[in-house]
Amino acid sequence: MPHAFPIIDADSHVYEPPELWTSFLSANERTLAEEAFWYERGPAGSELTVVNGKAVRSLNRSKLNRYACFRPGETPESIGQLDPSAEFEDNPGAVLGSARLRDLDALGIDRQVVYPTLFAEHLPVVESPRAAVALARAYNDWVTKLCSEGDDRLHPVAVLPLQSVPGTLAEIERVAGAGFGAVLLRPSFIGGRFLNHSEYDPVWQAIEETELVACIHPSVGSTNPEFTSAGAFVERVAGNLDIGHDIAASIAPVQDNMAAVLALAYYGHLENHPKLKLSLSHAGASWFELALEKAETYLWLFPGRLPVSLEPERLWLERETAVAFDAWEDSVGIIPEVYGQVGVWGSRYPHHDTSTPDEAVAMLERHGVAADTIAAMLGGNAARIFGLPTDS
Amino acid sequence: MSTASPASANGGRLTKSFPVFDCDAHINDPLEIWSEYVAEADKEAVKSFYWQDEKQTILNGRSSVMGGASHYFRPMYNPIHMAGPQMGKAITRKLLMDIVAGKLDEEQVRQIEHDGPVDPHARVADMDLMGIDQVMVIPTMMVMHVPFGENPEGARGFARAYNDWASDYCAASPERLFPAAWLPLQSAAYTVDEIHRTAAKGFRMGLIRPIDARHQYPNQIGAGGMMGNAGSGTSWDSVYRAMEECEMVLGMHTFPAPEPSSYYDGKQLDYVVSPGELTSRASDPAVGQRIDPQALSFVFEAQVWLVQVLLSGFLDRYPKLRMATLESNASWVPSVLAHCDRLFKLHARERKTAATRLPSEAFAQQCFVSFEGDESPTFKQWRFFEDRAIWASDAYHTDGADVWTAIREMIECDVPETAQAKMLGSNAASLYRIEPKQFVRDEAPPLERPDWFPQGEELARFAELSKDPRTNMAELVAMMTD
Numbered sequence: 099m100p101h102a103f104p105i106i107d108a109d110s111h112v113y114e115p116p117e118l119w120t121s122f123l124s125a126n127e128r129t130l131a132e133e134a135f136w137y138e139r140g141p142a143g144s145e146l147t148v149v150n151g152k153a154v155r156s157l158n159r160s161k162l163n164r165y166a167c168f169r170p171g172e173t174p175e176s177i178g179q180l181d182p183s184a185e186f187e188d189n190p191g192a193v194l195g196s197a198r199l200r201d202l203d204a205l206g207i208d209r210q211v212v213y214p215t216l217f218a219e220h221l222p223v224v225e226s227p228r229a230a231v232a233l234a235r236a237y238n239d240w241v242t243k244l245c246s247e248g249d250d251r252l253h254p255v256a257v258l259p260l261q262s263v264p265g266t267l268a269e270i271e272r273v274a275g276a277g278f279g280a281v282l283l284r285p286s287f288i289g290g291r292f293l294n295h296s297e298y299d300p301v302w303q304a305i306e307e308t309e310l311v312a313c314i315h316p317s318v319g320s321t322n323p324e325f326t327s328a329g330a331f332v333e334r335v336a337g338n339l340d341i342g343h344d345i346a347a348s349i350a351p352v353q354d355n356m357a358a359v360l361a362l363a364y365y366g367h368l369e370n371h372p373k374l375k376l377s378l379s380h381a382g383a384s385w386f387e388l389a390l391e392k393a394e395t396y397l398w399l400f401p402g403r404l405p406v407s408l409e410p411e412r413l414w415l416e417r418e419t420a421v422a423f424d425a426w427e428d429s430v431g432i433i434p435e436v437y438g439q440v441g442v443w444g445s446r447y448p449h450h451d452t453s454t455p456d457e458a459v460a461m462l463e464r465h466g467v468a469a470d471t472i473a474a475m476l477g478g479n480a481a482r483i484f485g486l487p488t489d490s
Numbered sequence: 491m492s493t494a495s496p497a498s499a500n501g502g503r504l505t506k507s508f509p510v511f512d513c514d515a516h517i518n519d520p521l522e523i524w525s526e527y528v529a530e531a532d533k534e535a536v537k538s539f540y541w542q543d544e545k546q547t548i549l550n551g552r553s554s555v556m557g558g559a560s561h562y563f564r565p566m567y568n569p570i571h572m573a574g575p576q577m578g579k580a581i582t583r584k585l586l587m588d589i590v591a592g593k594l595d596e597e598q599v600r601q602i603e604h605d606g607p608v609d610p611h612a613r614v615a616d617m618d619l620m621g622i623d624q625v626m627v628i629p630t631m632m633v634m635h636v637p638f639g640e641n642p643e644g645a646r647g648f649a650r651a652y653n654d655w656a657s658d659y660c661a662a663s664p665e666r667l668f669p670a671a672w673l674p675l676q677s678a679a680y681t682v683d684e685i686h687r688t689a690a691k692g693f694r695m696g697l698i699r700p701i702d703a704r705h706q707y708p709n710q711i712g713a714g715g716m717m718g719n720a721g722s723g724t725s726w727d728s729v730y731r732a733m734e735e736c737e738m739v740l741g742m743h744t745f746p747a748p749e750p751s752s753y754y755d756g757k758q759l760d761y762v763v764s765p766g767e768l769t770s771r772a773s774d775p776a777v778g779q780r781i782d783p784q785a786l787s788f789v790f791e792a793q794v795w796l797v798q799v800l801l802s803g804f805l806d807r808y809p810k811l812r813m814a815t816l817e818s819n820a821s822w823v824p825s826v827l828a829h830c831d832r833l834f835k836l837h838a839r840e841r842k843t844a845a846t847r848l849p850s851e852a853f854a855q856q857c858f859v860s861f862e863g864d865e866s867p868t869f870k871q872w873r874f875f876e877d878r879a880i881w882a883s884d885a886y887h888t889d890g891a892d893v894w895t896a897i898r899e900m901i902e903c904d905v906p907e908t909a910q911a912k913m914l915g916s917n918a919a920s921l922y923r924i925e926p927k928q929f930v931r932d933e934a935p936p937l938e939r940p941d942w943f944p945q946g947e948e949l950a951r952f953a954e955l956s957k958d959p960r961t962n963m964a965e966l967v968a969m970m971t972d
Contacts (some may be wrong), residue, residue, distance in 0.1 A: 178838035292772035342842030405959035
């Protein structure tokens with residue numbers, strides 16, 4: 099359905115193809131990558147993912163690639179009825195800008211902010227800093243090419259090799275110069291360090307200075323080692339129930355983003371970097387107030403060493419902050435006084451749990467959210483944070 | 491039913507007309523459990539399991555752990571005894587700063603601690619001030635340590651001792667105080683026995699903590715059941731069936747993530763026990779700022795449990811079971827349910843377990859979730875929570891609060907009085923099958939405090955400056971040293 103305002107999808111994905119590894123790394127880098135993080139696909143939907151010299155299991159539990167299966171017109175019910183033992187072709191929009199544009203037109207989306215899938219899951223656990231630097235550069239070059247086919251409607255988020263702070267600083271400078279507007283920071287442990295670790299202080303400084311948006315975006319974490327993020331624990335204990343499919347996606351991203359908000363509030367990142375632009379994605383939005391409220395409560399009750407604000411909610415709402423909400427989150431429609439300010443809609447396209455702008459608008463209208471607030475939440479807020487045009 | 495609304499004639503104090511049931515407040519595990527309630531025949535086993543005396547608390551006969559007694563916290567106050575009538579975050583912080591500044595002596599520190607966690611008569615007096623008519627009491631440091639206990643016989647003896655003590659504590663005011671049963675989860679068979687024993691004594695809820703202590707995450711119901719073969723050899727199935735049979739509420743009570751190495755001679759585990767561990771691990775030792783695991787651990791433990799239960803069809807297997815998710819806040823629930831519904835549909839053909847209801851349907855039919863008085867997002871969503879939410883004071887833990895705070899916040903969020911009555915009282919009474927009774931109607935006037943107690947303009951000024959300590963550090967330091 100066409101809308102009277104521009105629709106910006108603040109959370110969409112690619113599903114990285116083997117070509118990224120074979121064509122965007124030099125020969126020497128490929129040698130490094132074969133050991134550090136390598137991905138290939140074979141006949142009958144088979145996949146091989148190598149991380150740190152070992153094969154890791156696919157993000158999928160069946161032949162159905164749940165990270166590239168959504169097409170316009172599909173619903174949770176229709177995808178749920180697909181035969182998981184049969185081959186099902188990925189949506190080409192996961193890897194081709196031109197195919198993606200057709201889907202955007204069909205869905206009524208004007209622009210998309212584009213995140214990785216496999217790189218979000220695996221790059222943070224790569225142990226070799228040199229390989230991480232090469233892989234990050236390769237991904238950023240590949241996604242640039244994909245988005246260049248997007249008629250200026252696809253806006254990539256760059257990945258960073260946080261295993262190497264110098265490498266990260268160099269890549270920030272490179273992608274800022276190449277026209278990227280945002281960088282991805284997965285809320286996970288990288289070499290035992292979380293995003294608030296003091297070794298990353300220069301990284302935050304560089305992000306602020308280059309005016310890139312710091313996009314805190316989790317991955318499901320199901321295939322990662324324990325202690326990387328919440329997903330591995332969720333999947334391991336759920337294994338006792340033998341449910342038949344992964345369940346971490348239901349809660350691990352929420353916990354990872356809540357942990358990030360808590361950590362940044364405890365370490366005063368918004369005070370330290372007053373011009374920082376932050377976006378929190380792929381975890382829904384309605385945990386946001388709770389995370390800030392919990393940070394506030396415990397900062398009040400148990401003072402720490404750092405003199406950080408005891409009003410993190412006020413601070414975060416005053417700053418350039420975006421929180422991507424899902425179309426199924428009625429909570430967001432019920433509390434427009436908060437989410438009207440910071441809410442940006444994200445589709446998760448082409449993951450299986452993709453939602454559409456029509457669903458999001460219908461949900462907000464059902465709760466009586468004002469038309470101008472809906473316009474802000476479906477596009478205006480994202481345009482402001484990401485510095486995107488608001489033409490339809 | 492009359493309203494709970496500000497009464498200008500009495501200085502803005504509130505009046506309520508409905509009974510308030512506090513679904514989750516705490517005692518502080520007293521020494522009497524060990525000194526008077528452990529049966530002689532169980533003493534050796536309990537000593538090798540979890541034992542506390544005046545000086546120390548020992549787990550598994552080898553690990554010294556932090557019990558809840560005040561000597562563990564001195565020279566600071568005991569945070570398990572803090573949040574009583576007319577307390578609040580600013581007062582608590584000011585008291586802490588005054589102690590750090592050497593302004594309070596040991597006797598003054600003792601005075602700011604409430605006796606209610608161990609004295610039922612003091613508790614009832616505090617309840618009158620806090621607007622609480624009835625309460626379900628839950629232990630404290632046991633919840634942290636005992637899941638790591640090893641000896642099943644010790645667990646059985648200890649559970650009996652605790653439950654007998656809790657029963658006597660609550661007998662001091664049987665219409666207002668109600669105990670939750672501690673279960674010897676180191677043995678499914680002993681747990682079933684204790685469920686039956688405590689149910690016969692009138693206990694209405696049994697407590698389980700959803701963590702992976704000793705690799706015994708409490709979802710291992712697979713042996714011989716519809717959940718496949720995973721978990722065979724340890725079956726919690728009989729535990730949940732006993733709860734159904736005895737109409738005992740499954741109380742999933744979460745807690746701050748532990749430091750598991752403290753239970754294993756300092757050895758680091760290679761697996762996560764509680765998802766809350768990830769927040770404390772984010773602390774950067776080089777900076778020295780500790781991220782308090784209390785902040786999100788409660789929420790995380792509850793979330794991981796709930797999504798498994800709802801996506802697996804667990805509740806279909808136990809259709810008579812009623813489950814309360816406690817001390818984990820509530821505002822996150824509606825969106826997580828909605829996403830779970832979507833995932834439930836998306837995985838329709840991959841799901842191996844028998845599940846017939848959408849997660850939101852199963853939740854609505856068998857689950858309750860507790861909330862605290864400062865949760866305005868929950869109150870704004872009162873239509874969702876009206877029949878599913880139960881209020882918790884969390885007293886006397888530091889972050890606890892009275893019901894007047896909750897009512898004020900609910901009024902601010904336009905929660906109708908009928909919904910207030912349900913969420914603050916009748917939902918919990920119904921869940922626990924306890925006749926609601928009202929003992930408190932009016933909010934008390936301000937308490938008389940000694941001169942040294944934070945109050946008045948000085949407290950207001952302190953609170954204002956504290957919001958932005960970076961800007962106001964000099965003035966805050968001056969206040970402390972004044």
